[in-house]
Amino acid sequence: MIQLENVSKLYKTVIGVNEINVELGEGIYGLLGPNGSGKTTLINLILGQLKPTLGTVRLFGQNPWRQSQLLRRVGLCPSLEVNYPLVTGLDWVTYMVELHGFNFAAAKRRAKDALAAVKLTDAMNRPMRNYSLGMRQRAKIAQAIAHDPDLLILDEPFSGLDPVGRHEMSQYLNKWATKGKSLILASHILHEVEAVKPSFLLISGGRLLASGSPAEVRSILTSAPSRLVIGSSDSKQLASKLIADCQIDSLEFTDNDQLIITTRQSRTALETITRLAASGQIVVSEISSTDDSLKTLFSTLMKIHRGELEYHPQASS
Amino acid sequence: MIGSIAKLWRGAAATCVFELRRSMSAQRISVTAGLALFPPAMLSLLLFGAKISNADGGAQMIDSAQFLAIFLIALVLLLGLLLWATPNVYSELEGKSWLFIACRPHGRTSIFLGKFMASVLVSLAICFIAISLCVLVIHHNNETIEPIKLWLAMNFVYLLATLAYAAVFSLIGVVFVKRAMVVGAGFLIGFDVFLASLPGALINRFTVRHHLQEIGIATMGWFFPTPAGSESEYRFIYGQVWPTWIHVTLLLAATIFLLVAGVKVISYREYATSDQR
Structure with a gap:
């Protein structure tokens, strides 16, 4: 599904990621690393939003840079806070689906289904300025899943959620994992990622330091x-x-x-x-x-x- | 091919509608209304002042009312386009919504073309209101003009102006991103005004203003408030007349060229979000 060979990304003199070599098949992955470790840069490289300074990136067997059609198969929920105070959740998600090439009616239908999946139906016609942090987070998930992607990438999805919201998010992601679709979950909080039982990719200082199962990570931790x-x-x-x-x-x-x-x-x-x-x-x-x-x-x-x-x-x- | 174009059009139209909807704040509506009403209000005040004045300057100002209206409407049109078209990428990067849009197959081109369409629609609405009210004010002060003819001619010229300048500012927005508004203003003052005013220079043919000016002269005689001798002096400075259709074609071709260039730039350029810069 994803191959990175000797991938490095420099922002002028600052290293974003450094010589990353990894091959990921279909499955559930937890991308763990402290803030500023290079997780978001790595995601942007995978999605073709950034061009690697060195090395090659393959997504579904193709170079994602200049291949925007590949993005039809990917759903991204960035860590960034969505800021459309006057727009309703339904309008925003509908618009996001329209950018995948769906007509308005189909996009609206998919948006409603996605908002229902994240339990936001009751609030979908309210302006987003009235949404709590948790509701905005769920709307972000809805826009990522509404076009039924093969790969879902979530960057810090638990950020700002209360304990109930975190539990619901974990439940939803576990449900997603059982559908047989792929998931990459980027976070800096270990136990939240553990809840979806992924294979781990551990990144720090722009380097991929280790990868493995939860047991292997625990083994490193206890040592x-x-x-x-x-x-x-x-x-x-x-x-x-x-x-x-x-x-x-x-x-x-x-x-x-x-x-x-x-x-x-x-x-x-x-x-x-x-x-x-x-x-x-x-x-x-x-x-x-x-x-x-x-x-x-x-x-x-x-x-x-x-x-x-x-x-x-x-x-x- | 047709399917791709249909999807592109759908994405651009969706972006245009979304942009207009998200802008329905009291602040934005007030600014837009202010821009539309500024030219007729200013023109009314100037002409009122000229009317109650007995000096020669007052009579000259009434003769030049049409030129004043053109200048004031151009001012608000360019200001409106600077506000709407130039920050096409920057507003998304600063608003942190860029990644949501860019990670869609048609996201980048849709945001470029959709914001271009939204800026054109808003600017045309501003121009339409401003032109209509200004023509009424001019006609009220000078009954020798033909209001319908003037209204049609002004709308035609400002339609072309809106399309061309919106395309210029949209391209500047995707190339210069962070300082797009400054570069846009610099382009207007340094290139479009200064170069278009260079007497006899070939380069003024590459400016939007030159072609608009020529169309304006053909349809309204807009630079000749006092006709005697003005046209021969103008031609001495700016060169010979081209047929109007050439100016119209050149402006439309430039608009399309600038939009295609903008689509290419936005499709293949890295834009670092604020947390990466």
């Missing part, structure tokens, strides 16, 4: 060192017990009796702390982790990429 901040009545005793029980990468005492440790065996460390607290040897006032899962994942991947860290999936505990 990454965790940073724990522990407040206790006796930091020194706690430190000596932790050093005895598990492998500690770094250890730091703060002025306010906190102990900060970095370890790949966070589970063992937490068990030791719990045991000491239960036996009354120390009083634990605080345990917190400063790690964000995706941040840790990409930090780990960058270290592996730079050769600063070896990948040991078995080291997790």
